Structure formats: structure tokens, C-alpha cells
Amino acid sequence: MCHTQHTKRTHLTQENRMVIEALREKGTTIRAIAVIIEVHYSTVSRELSRNRGSSGLYTAKFAQKACRLRRLRAKYDKRKIENDPVLAHTIEELLQGKHSRGDWSPAVIAHTLGLFCHQTIYTWVRQSRPDLRRLLPRCGKYRRSYGSSKRPSRGWTTKIRSITTRPQAVTDRTTVGHYEGDTVVLNRSNAILTVVDRKSKFLIAELINGGVGIAYAVHEALVTRLSVFPPTLRKSLTPDRGGEFAYWDMTETEIPGFTIYFAHPHSPWERGTNEHTNGLLRRYFPKGEKHDTITQAQVTEVVWMINHRPRKSLNWKTPCMVFGGCCSSN
Ligand SMILES: [Zn+2]
Structure with a gap:
């Protein structure tokens, strides 16, 4: 969740996080920070909203820890699907619309099956079951729409x-x-x-x-x-x-x-x-x-x-x- 896999760099280093913390303290805008550390605006925005401590303050130390934990859990979740044929089968059925498709988006499935995050399902499909890709909303394309590509502004x-x-x-x-x-x-x-x-x-x-x-x-x-x-x-x-x-x-x-x-x-x-x-x-x-x-x-x-x-x-x-x-x- 704190990273996505496409060409544009969205993964932040510990050094990036220290820069964010320091600039944030000085009141620098998210946009300016993004330019300085050369990542997309949304990466910084998301980093600040997701990796904050319970005090609401952003610190690089806490953020790094939170991100590592989240990645570990996502990795574990992905293996969990791969190693569990019953779970994999259930997800496949849900995606195939044995239930009404609109209500069973990966987010709902992940939530219902107690997975950590719906990105896990996208990752699992992309890496292990590309044949199911067409069953994802918009054929699994839209999560790369921000940051790297142009989403049509009209239409x-x-x-x-x-x-x-x-x-x-x-x-x-x-x-x-x-x-x-x-x-x-x-x-x-x-x-x-x-x-x-x-x-x-x-x-x-x-x-x-x-x-x-x-x-x-x-x-x-x-x-x-x-x-x-x-x-x-x-x-x-x-x-x-x-x-x-x-x-x-x-x-x-x-x-x-x-x-x-x-x-x-x-x-x-x-x-x-x-x-x-x-x-x-x-x-x-x-x-x-x-x-x-x-x-x-x-x-x-x-x-x-x-x-x-x-x-x-x-x-x-x-x-x-x-x-x-x-x-x-x-
Ligand atoms: Zn109140």
C-alpha cells in the first residue's frame, strides 16, 4: 500500500522520509516537497496521511517502521492466497461474479476474507493469475492511473x-x-x-x-x-x-x-x-x-x-x- 509497481518511483527511502519530516516542520507544501525529492505529489500526500503516528505528527522514524510493517503484511497476505487453494478458489469465484460483480470488488473481498489490503488481490492476480485480470474492475488497469499516466479529465x-x-x-x-x-x-x-x-x-x-x-x-x-x-x-x-x-x-x-x-x-x-x-x-x-x-x-x-x-x-x-x-x- 505504501508502494506501487510502475515505472515512476513511488517507493520512498529513509532519507526521503527524513527530508519530508524536516520540510514539513518548516511548513513546506506537499507539492514543493514532491519536487525536491523527485516523486509524484500523490506519493508524498499518501505518505503523510498513511504513515503518521498516533499523535498525528509525521516522523521519518515512525513512517519507516509503519511502511515496513505494511509491506510485510501485504507480502504475507499474498503468500496466504498463493499457499491456500481454498482461499484462492473463493476469491476466484467472487471475482467471477457468482455474487453480483458490483458488490464484490477486490476491496470488498479483501475486507470480507480478512485480508490486510485489497492491493494484495491485485498483486496476486497480476503475478500468479493473469487469466483473472479481466475480472478486476476496469481489467485491473486503473490503479496505475494516478501518478504515471493520464486519466481522461473529460468523460x-x-x-x-x-x-x-x-x-x-x-x-x-x-x-x-x-x-x-x-x-x-x-x-x-x-x-x-x-x-x-x-x-x-x-x-x-x-x-x-x-x-x-x-x-x-x-x-x-x-x-x-x-x-x-x-x-x-x-x-x-x-x-x-x-x-x-x-x-x-x-x-x-x-x-x-x-x-x-x-x-x-x-x-x-x-x-x-x-x-x-x-x-x-x-x-x-x-x-x-x-x-x-x-x-x-x-x-x-x-x-x-x-x-x-x-x-x-x-x-x-x-x-x-x-x-x-x-x-x-x-
Ligand atoms: Zn462531538
Whole structure:
């Protein structure tokens, strides 16, 4: 997971990690760090989000250890499939769609069979069972789409799921776990990804360092932030059709059981909760200001206030109380 096999170097050395740690301390952007150590932006972004210690701080020492452990486990998982004909057979059957194909992506299979990570299945197929390759989503091609190759920037909407196909439970706000999503643009290089629960109005917001890599950054942020919730608290997302959600299929693959429905173009009223909450956020980060020094800590602080303020529309409960997955400080 902390490495991929293609021509572009995505594997970080201990020295790279020390450079990242030092530059991060100085506040250097992810993009600038990527240029300095000559790797793709997404490699640094992923390194920072996945190999952080429990304090949330990035240190090279911890990251190296975490990465080695992850590689060992992935290796073990791959051997586990190779050495276990029953397991291999089960995976093959699942891939072959003895169950409905859409629901049994490698991510779901890995999760269900207790494998460490779905990349294991991709690696196993690629190295030991190339005949199964056609059964992988997009024939196993799309995981190399970031970093090295060009993913078509237009045309990504051709296979999206429309808001009109949302189940009733999403539409009528009976349960939590169904979100609306958007990005609030701050300046040329920063935006805030906002994800709002439709029922409880609970807000999740992540500072995104944008530019060309914004879609990937949004994907990473969604996976990182939503994966910590139990499946009942992360069921679906209805974003707008901005290109920043272009990696929606990859996001679905990496969050088992999560479905993304797209609102109609230019129809903000279809994501009313989101628009309203973005308005609340805007009070703290108004348009027309530079926001050059904004940090995730500041965003988190504002979000905390928004989530712990009683709302009339919630019968004077707080979003945190209705959502139920935030804290017990009510
Ligand atoms: Zn709370």
C-alpha cells in the first residue's frame, strides 16, 4: 500500500522520509516537497496521511517502521492466497461474479476474507493469475492511473451514478451515514473539502492543497476521513459534478460498502444541507481574503464549533448528538 509497481518511483527511502519530516516542520507544501525529492505529489500526500503516528505528527522514524510493517503484511497476505487453494478458489469465484460483480470488488473481498489490503488481490492476480485480470474492475488497469499516466479529465462522468437512483433511505433522511459533498475554494492553491451528513448535519472538512492533483487529494481525504467510521456511518455521498470528485470509482473501491451518487449539474439545491453548511464555514473563511496561512488545525477548530452548536432544525440538538459517531462531550 505504501508502494506501487510502475515505472515512476513511488517507493520512498529513509532519507526521503527524513527530508519530508524536516520540510514539513518548516511548513513546506506537499507539492514543493514532491519536487525536491523527485516523486509524484500523490506519493508524498499518501505518505503523510498513511504513515503518521498516533499523535498525528509525521516522523521519518515512525513512517519507516509503519511502511515496513505494511509491506510485510501485504507480502504475507499474498503468500496466504498463493499457499491456500481454498482461499484462492473463493476469491476466484467472487471475482467471477457468482455474487453480483458490483458488490464484490477486490476491496470488498479483501475486507470480507480478512485480508490486510485489497492491493494484495491485485498483486496476486497480476503475478500468479493473469487469466483473472479481466475480472478486476476496469481489467485491473486503473490503479496505475494516478501518478504515471493520464486519466481522461473529460468523460469521467459517463459511468457515474445519478442522484435519481438514490435509495429512498438516502432521500428522506431517515438514517445517518448519507453525505453531501463539495469543495469550498479558498485561493488558487487551497480548498476545503466539505462532507455533510444529510440527517444530522454533521460536518467533516479537510484542507486540500489543490492544483492539478486536487482530484487525487480529495479521493485521499475521503478515504482517510470516512474509513475511520463504522460502515453504518458511511453509506453514501452525493457530491456535485466538479472534477475534484473524478476519482469517485477509486474512492468507492477503497471504502467498502460506500456508494457515490452525483447531483445534476448546476443544481445546488439538490445538496441543500451542504450549501447551508458551506455558508457557516464561509463565515470563518470569508471570500476575498487570502487564506495563505490557513492550517488544518484551524479548519478542525471551526468544524468542531459547527458540530457542537445546537440547531433549530435538529430540535435544538447538536449535529454531534444526532450523528452519534463524534464524541461523548454532549
Ligand atoms: Zn462531538
